Amino acid sequence: xxxxxxxxxxxxxxxxxxxxxxxxxxxxxxxxxxxxxxxxxxxxxxxxxxxxxxxxxxxxxxxxxxxxxxxxxxxxxxxxxxxxxxxxxxxxxxxxxxxxxxxxxxxxxxxxxxxxxxxxxxxxxxxxxxxxxxxxxxxxxxxxxxxxxxxxxxxxxxxxxxxxxxxxxxxxxxxxxxxxxxxxxxxxxxxxxxxxxxxxxxxxxxxxxxxxxxxxxxxxxxxxxxxxxxxxxxxxxxxxxxxxxxxxxxxxxxxxxxxxxxxx
Numbered sequence: 001x002x003x004x005x006x007x008x009x010x011x012x013x014x015x016x017x018x019x020x021x022x023x024x025x026x027x028x029x030x031x032x033x034x035x036x037x038x039x040x041x042x043x044x045x046x047x048x049x050x051x052x053x054x055x056x057x058x059x060x061x062x063x064x065x066x067x068x069x070x071x072x073x074x075x076x077x078x079x080x081x082x083x084x085x086x087x088x089x090x091x092x093x094x095x096x097x098x099x100x101x102x103x104x105x106x107x108x109x110x111x112x113x114x115x116x117x118x119x120x121x122x123x124x125x126x127x128x129x130x131x132x133x134x135x136x137x138x139x140x141x142x143x144x145x146x147x148x149x150x151x152x153x154x155x156x157x158x159x160x161x162x163x164x165x166x167x168x169x170x171x172x173x174x175x176x177x178x179x180x181x182x183x184x185x186x187x188x189x190x191x192x193x194x195x196x197x198x199x200x201x202x203x204x205x206x207x208x209x210x211x212x213x214x215x216x217x218x219x220x221x222x223x224x225x226x227x228x229x230x231x232x233x234x235x236x237x238x239x240x241x242x243x244x245x246x247x248x249x250x251x252x253x254x255x256x257x258x259x260x261x262x263x264x
Contacts, residue, residue: 011044015043018030018033044257057111058107058110058126109133112138113192124149127152141191179198201249204252205248207254209255214258220236
């Protein structure tokens with residue numbers, strides 16, 4: 001019997017922002033609600049638990065519980081003005097692990113697709129996990145000015161290696177058995193990776209923020225913020241092509257309201 005993994009999609013809360021943050025249409029992204037309700041989007045902030053035969057992996061950390069009581073200090077003034085946020089009790093990555101009978105100590109690896117705040121906010125809730133991974137390129141470009149988010153955590157920046165997938169066929173075979181690949185998909189950020197997991201029925205692609213919804217790769221709409229537009233487009237084109245494969249059971253963006261929590 002072919003080995004597969006299970007992927008748990010978890011929503012750690014919501015995020016409201018101007019639609020231009022998700023789908024590039026303006027040169028300057030306005031603060032939330034400035035353009036009126038018709039231009040706002042309410043989307044999930046996702047985290048994932050992958051159950052692999054050799055261990056458990058958390059992909060992205062979602063919102064921290066601090067945003068329930070101390071949001072302005074947690075986010076900082078600059079980010080605070082651009083978003084609204086919600087993280088109901090029971091929704092944080094720590095609480096969702098607990099609901100499955102797990103603690104951070106039961107997690108073998110925490111993988112960050114990139115180091116944007118809505119992906120690293122809840123990192124400290126995972127202290128106790130055995131390893132924390134991020135691509136070396138991502139670490140090099142942004143780690144120094146986001147240090148407050150991962151105090152008490154020792155990251156292992158990984159080098160990109162040849163793999164069979166992705167726009168540049170670079171990334172990391174996480175367990176060395178072809179079941180979970182970190183796929184180099186730059187453009188939104190310098191060292192952004194997506195996650196390709198072999199689940200029952202085929203491949204599940206966790207797109208992260210290569211695009212913010214299925215519309216992104218179907219219509220090749222870039223995110224509002226990009227490190228490099230050319231790379232971002234090439235990564236979107238690869239997602240578009242991979243999502244059309246008959247053995248791709250799903251391509252999930254981190255902030256797509258159409259992607260529901262569940263086990264895949």
